[in-house]
Amino acid sequence: MLAKVQSYALSGLEGVCVTVEADISKGLPSYEMVGLPDAAVKESKERVRSAVKNSALEFPAHKITVNLAPAYVKKEGSSFDLPVAIALLLAYGSIEGTVDGIIFLGELALNGDLRPVSGVLPSIISARDKGFTKFVVPKGNEKEAGYIHGVEVFAANSLREVVDHLTGEKPMQSVPTSSFTAATAEKERPYDLAFVKGQAIAKRALEVAVAGGHNILFVGPPGSGKTMLARALPSVLPDMAFNEALEITKIHSVAGTLGEEGIVTERPFRSPHHTATTVSLCGGGNKSVHPGEISLAHGGVLFLDELPEYKRSALEALRQPLEDGVITISRAGGTVTYPASFMLCASMNPCPCGNYGSRKRRCICTPNDIRKYKARISGPLLDRIDIQVEVDGVDYDDLVSETKEENSASVKARADAARKIQRARFENSQVQSNAEMGEKETREYCRLTPECESVLREAFESLRLSARARSRILKVARTIADLELCEDITPDHLYEAISYRTYGAEVNELD
């Protein structure tokens, strides 16, 4: 007899329905699996066999053929165990029941338990958009499935529970829909801007960066608070709306980095070590294409501390996603695209000894040392960093001063107000922040008066800026205007935005 059961395969965050066909015919006992299965699917044969036997069900001692269709779709992972087992049992006649229109996902343990699999949330959302409404998933994936509206999901502990549900012996209750609550600003955090003494310019730059979603680089001597400032970022980032949380959760579901809650409630803050490879930063892999750090940072911050220590090739690979907000990874048999729209926050010393440019300490490096050090960050990468701030060591008086520094909550309130203006501005478009504006939006929302135009022209020529730098200055100026709740960009807004590009200009001078 032949039986068909449906499952789902992902490529990136989108997917296709996979039909698992099981045929049992007379002949010597054998078990064949076809339809381009990778190693994991082959291993699934053994898991399915043991799980069926250990669930007090009979495993057919006949000629078994299992086909996963369509053949051209690459199937990865272990989520086909459950649909294969169900198809076998139906084909053999061990169970009867209807499975039409139900998508099955789940890995089987040898004892018949269902183990959670990655990518359940994006699979269900993608399948729902194709018209599927019923799903059977492992209990361990129940939480994430609960956040999806408009579907009926059953979460089972074991193969036996699924069988009893299908035969009507012991029907399961569908998973109730959960409501989303973002982590609140009041949450106790280990880092707050109030802990950072002095550094007014750097803090202001951080506020502008957060308000418009701009990339930021801190350059300064050791121990001046660069890492501290960056670590305080999560405390000033805007709260997340449900849709954003769902989009971010899709990526973490695929990567298997989803926490207990089943949904991402806080904007990601990823800080990969400087030994990170291009694959771990951007995504990829031999067997399957995993999302990289830049995708895991989607909607949040990618923090690269000690930027010049990262491999040059890994940093260069960031150039395309920094511009496009997505990463496309090619591999045998096709390409996979993951979202990668993040705010880059980086820090570095200005030279090998760390004191170049400092008013307080002397640099002992030769001009050649400094040039070589700075050259570790390529011009094109630096060009993509909207805000470059030089910080100097803190004064002792500032450090021990009793005056209270402004805390993250009040900085966040101002940044939130600027974000609100941006949300209204980009209401009907894909753009979410000033930093994401394309050519069209920049033209529309960053109009300059003749006076502003001449300010920018002068800076462009004297700092030898690129066309990209010009458009990024315009976006930063837009954000500064938004922070002041100003409709129009004024020369002061522009001067401030231009001041954030001087580090890059200095580097050009050295060449």
Ligand SMILES: Nc1ncnc2c1ncn2[C@@H]1O[C@H](COP(=O)(O)OP(=O)(O)OP(=O)(O)O)[C@@H](O)[C@H]1O
């Ligand atoms: N502005 C500051 N206010 C208060 N404490 C500070 C400040 N700057 C540095 N510190 C103290 O110095 C420590 C080191 O600071 P941090 O790691 O941020 O320096 P850094 O600029 O990242 O240095 P490096 O270039 O060596 O990485 C902090 O943990 C903190 O105790």
Ligand SMILES: [Mg+2]
């Ligand atoms: Mg540091």
Ligand SMILES: [Zn+2]
């Ligand atoms: Zn030096």
